[in-house]
Each structure stands twice: as structure tokens, then as C-alpha cells.
Amino acid sequence: MAGKAKKAGKIVGRKAAxxxxxxxxxxxxxxxxDPLDTFIIAAADALDLPAKPAWLPAIKANLxxxxxxxxxxAAFDLPDDAEPAPVFRA
Amino acid sequence: xxxxxxxxxxxxxxAAAVASGETTAAAVVEAALERIAxxxxxxxxxxxxxxxxxxxxxxxxxxxxxxxxxxxPLAGVPFxxxxxxxxxxxxxxxxxxxxxxxxxAPRDQPLIERLEAAGAILVGALNMGEYAYDFTGENxxxxxxxxxxxxxxxxxxxxxxxxxxxxxxxxxxxxxSDTNGSIRVPSSLCGLFGLKPTYGRLPRNRSFPxxxxxDHLGPIARSALDLAIAYxxxxxxxxxxxxxxxxxxxxxxxxxxxGTGGLRIAVAGGYxxxxxxxxxLAALDTVAKALGATRSVALPEVSRARSAAxxxxxxxxxxxxxxxxxxxxxxxxxxxxxRLIAGAMVPSALVVKAQKFRRWYRDEVLKLFAExxxxxxxxxxxxxxxIGQQTFVLDGVEMPVRANLGIYTQPISFIGLPVxxxxxxxSPLPIGVQIVAAPWCEDVALRIAHGLERxxxxxxxxxxx
Numbered sequence: 001m002a003g004k005a006k007k008a009g010k011i012v013g014r015k016a017a018x019x020x021x022x023x024x025x026x027x028x029x030x031x032x033x034d035p036l037d038t039f040i041i042a043a044a045d046a047l048d049l050p051a052k053p054a055w056l057p058a059i060k061a062n063l064x065x066x067x068x069x070x071x072x073x074a075a076f077d078l079p080d081d082a083e084p085a086p087v088f089r090a
Numbered sequence: 091x092x093x094x095x096x097x098x099x100x101x102x103x104x105a106a107a108v109a110s111g112e113t114t115a116a117a118v119v120e121a122a123l124e125r126i127a128x129x130x131x132x133x134x135x136x137x138x139x140x141x142x143x144x145x146x147x148x149x150x151x152x153x154x155x156x157x158x159x160x161x162x163p164l165a166g167v168p169f170x171x172x173x174x175x176x177x178x179x180x181x182x183x184x185x186x187x188x189x190x191x192x193x194x195a196p197r198d199q200p201l202i203e204r205l206e207a208a209g210a211i212l213v214g215a216l217n218m219g220e221y222a223y224d225f226t227g228e229n230x231x232x233x234x235x236x237x238x239x240x241x242x243x244x245x246x247x248x249x250x251x252x253x254x255x256x257x258x259x260x261x262x263x264x265x266x267s268d269t270n271g272s273i274r275v276p277s278s279l280c281g282l283f284g285l286k287p288t289y290g291r292l293p294r295n296r297s298f299p300x301x302x303x304x305d306h307l308g309p310i311a312r313s314a315l316d317l318a319i320a321y322x323x324x325x326x327x328x329x330x331x332x333x334x335x336x337x338x339x340x341x342x343x344x345x346x347x348x349g350t351g352g353l354r355i356a357v358a359g360g361y362x363x364x365x366x367x368x369x370x371l372a373a374l375d376t377v378a379k380a381l382g383a384t385r386s387v388a389l390p391e392v393s394r395a396r397s398a399a400x401x402x403x404x405x406x407x408x409x410x411x412x413x414x415x416x417x418x419x420x421x422x423x424x425x426x427x428x429r430l431i432a433g434a435m436v437p438s439a440l441v442v443k444a445q446k447f448r449r450w451y452r453d454e455v456l457k458l459f460a461e462x463x464x465x466x467x468x469x470x471x472x473x474x475x476x477i478g479q480q481t482f483v484l485d486g487v488e489m490p491v492r493a494n495l496g497i498y499t500q501p502i503s504f505i506g507l508p509v510x511x512x513x514x515x516x517s518p519l520p521i522g523v524q525i526v527a528a529p530w531c532e533d534v535a536l537r538i539a540h541g542l543e544r545x546x547x548x549x550x551x552x553x554x555x
Contacts, residue, residue: 040435043435063432066400066401073398073444074440076394078447084446085448088290088333088506089290090506090529090530
């Protein structure tokens, strides 16, 4: 079985190599789950959080927005000695 | 609708009438209770009415006056609090279904105690968005708070009941909380004055938290003077709140009439003019013109500041509710639950960066206050949306209403600056403008608000209920 799978994989790989990049990406996306979906399911499991299938689209939408905001902050250069305020003072 | 001689009176006027014997606290409180009974089924502002306690409090005030005792600055003034404040004898529900199972609070929140020491009378607890994670005033458990200026529209949130109760003439004064804008958004949409004090000014212990890093408590009223009187009565350190700063009481009321002459007031540009509907810009321009504010300032990295506030809110909120998410996920409002679950999954490295950025942003913004005393900016991008409205278009992009009504308030509470939201009485709906001052300078923002009110530029319009 393992050898068969390997052979099949090689055929797919050769076909994919002949495709244009966009088509290759679409093909890859068709067989690979969205990384955020995978992350949410793994995180829910690891953190013992309830995440019913019906809730997943809303959780994903909210997480995507939060991560976009977080990425904007992470992209901002701060010196290595920048510290958060242990007790914030306005 | 039942309207008494003090239904639309300011807290200051009610207290003066009680102190002079023109009326009694008992009469004022009975009129308020009657109006609440009549209008609350429509407005959904109150979740609890503390009638017995209120009548006992009013009788005590009237007895004290008969004995010749001095009256406090809020003698006989009915007030109510967002239901995340501990009220002795009530479970602190914080807009949730889950918290109704908590035992009754054994003691009032400190700000309630301080207002009562000034003579005010608590008449109940107010509706709010679940666990304060909300800008709409909608609540799936207690019903949606309705805007007295148009019952089909939102009050704004999360202090939605506070906005509806004061704008509807049920009480002249209410307390709310503001993590990202939850005092200022309902003040804007309901046409009211709201004060979010400096972070650390007023104690928050014995209130149900949301995001410790960003939570503030403060008053909502129909005049700047009432805000100042309530604020002065509530000041003072309380060691029960680790963030509450031990600094002397700095009264604001006595300086309200000093006027705005000599104050350096600027208008926020850049980010704060993007995405705003025409009415928000019209209100801002009206206020700026009245103040003679011609200088425009751009706050640095405002959009990123809002993003950092968003991340801290999502993750600290998730941390607070982690146990409840695991045990009682089905009992949350789904819109809140799904945001909190997502927040629990954000890597800590991103959260720490947001807190580091917060300190940088604070330092940069404070530099502006070396040259100016206050900055005016919009409070909300639009007037009150319809209840149930899911999206609106900001700068050509369709965005969720629930998360974006606070785009102009979030970058300010993020670094704890004091703000007074003032109502510009546009037709058909009012809208607010923020007056932002340097840390610990609430008096400056209140003075400007009072000056604008005295000049007729801003006012809390009376709805046709």
C-alpha cells in the first residue's frame, strides 16, 4: 500500500510540475486543509476549548481579524529593550 | 407618558430643589420609579429596579433635611448603574445568563457608595451588552436596549441601558464602564454627555471586569455640570483596585465656568477623518469652529494602536472567561462566545508585542500634550444604526457594526486618556464629539464641554417619547 501511495504521489507531482503556478496552488489548496482551520481544531483540542463544527466559521472569521490586527502590530519595529508597562500609567 | 417637574431636570437642579425644600427626595424618587415602570417595557434600559431601597434612601434624605443636616451635592438625585457594578443583594450579571447564578453581591461597588454618600439614590441596575464585549447595546438574554430618539435604533454599547435610561428621562445620571468606548459610544448615539476618566482615576473593584488593562468606570448625564458633580463625588483612591492611583482628589466642578479662553485646542486629523460619515464630520467641524480650533494634529500610528487594543481586548477577555467557555459555552451569546474562543487561540508573543507597542504609543501621544491642552475628534463614525444592523460601509469597505462603532474611541482609551463625549444635536439623530485631554486633566475636558454647552453648541436633546 505504501509503495502504491508513493507511486501515485509521484504521478501527481509530475503533473503538477507541468501546471502553471496559480493552477498548482489551486490544486494544492484543493487537497490541503486551510492552515487556520487546522490550527483552530488543534488549538481547541490542546486548550480544552469547545469548538463545535457549527461554530467554526465564526471562530475562524474572528481569529482571522484578530490575527490581522496582531500582524499590523507585530510589523512595527520596537527596540529590544522596549518593555510593556508592568503597571500601566496613563 | 408620565412627566413630572423634575423628569428632565439636571441632577444639579434636583439636588438644589431637594436641599431648598422645593420638593422632597421621596417625590423625586416616586416620579422616577413611575416613569421607569411606564417606559422600561419599551426602552429595555433597566434589568433590576431597587424600589424598596430607593424609597428607604429617599426617606433618609428627607429626614436628614428635616433635622437640619447639610445636604450633599446630589441630594435626592436618582441614579442607576450598568449591571456589572456590584449592587448589594443582586447577582452581578454583567449582561450575561451565566452570572445570574452568582450569589447576591454582599456590598455595593465603591462608586455607588460614594454617590450615595453625596445624597444620590440608587434606583436600579441597567442593561448592557454581554460581558461588555459590545458596541451595540443589544443583548440576547435581556432584550435590546432601545434608543429613545428612535426606538428602531441602537443605543450603542456596551453601556446601552445607561444611555437609554438617561436619554429617556428615567434618571438624570447613570454609571457605565468603558474598555474601548462603552461610555462614549452610547453617549454619542443617545445624545448625552459621558466622561471616561483617566485610567486609574476611579476605583473598579467590586465591578465585573472585562479587560483589566483597559477597563474604566465613569458617569453619563444630560449636562457637563452633572458629570463634574458626580465625578468629584466619586474621586479618591481605593486600594482594592491595583490600578487605582493614589493621588489627591482634584475637583473639577469649581472651575467649570473658567471658559475655554487660553486653552490650546487642536482637531484630530488623518485617521479620525477617515471612514466618518458626513454627520460625524459635520458635528466635529461645528465643535471645532465654536472653539476656534484651527490646528490639526495627527496622532502617531493610530490605526496600529487600535489594532493593539483589539488584540489585548480579545486575549485578556478570553483569559477572563476561559473557565466559563469550557464549562458553559452554550450559555453565552454566540457572538460573544465565538470572539472569546478565537481570542483564546492568539499566540502570547503577539499579545506581549501589543503591550510593548502600547507603551511606545503612550509616550509618543503624550509629546503632543506639551503643545496642546485638548484634542477634539469624532466619537462614532455615524449616528445610531438600526437595531440588528450587521454591517456598515466605512471608507468604501463593508465592516461589521459590532466591532467597528468604536474605531475612534479605541485608540484613546488604549492609553487611558481622559475624555468627555459631548452631544451635537443634529437632526434627526444626535452624535457625539470627543474632547480628549492629557492624563489627569479631566477638568480641562469638562471645562470645554461646559463652555460648549453654555454657548448652545452642544446639548442633550429631549426625545419625543
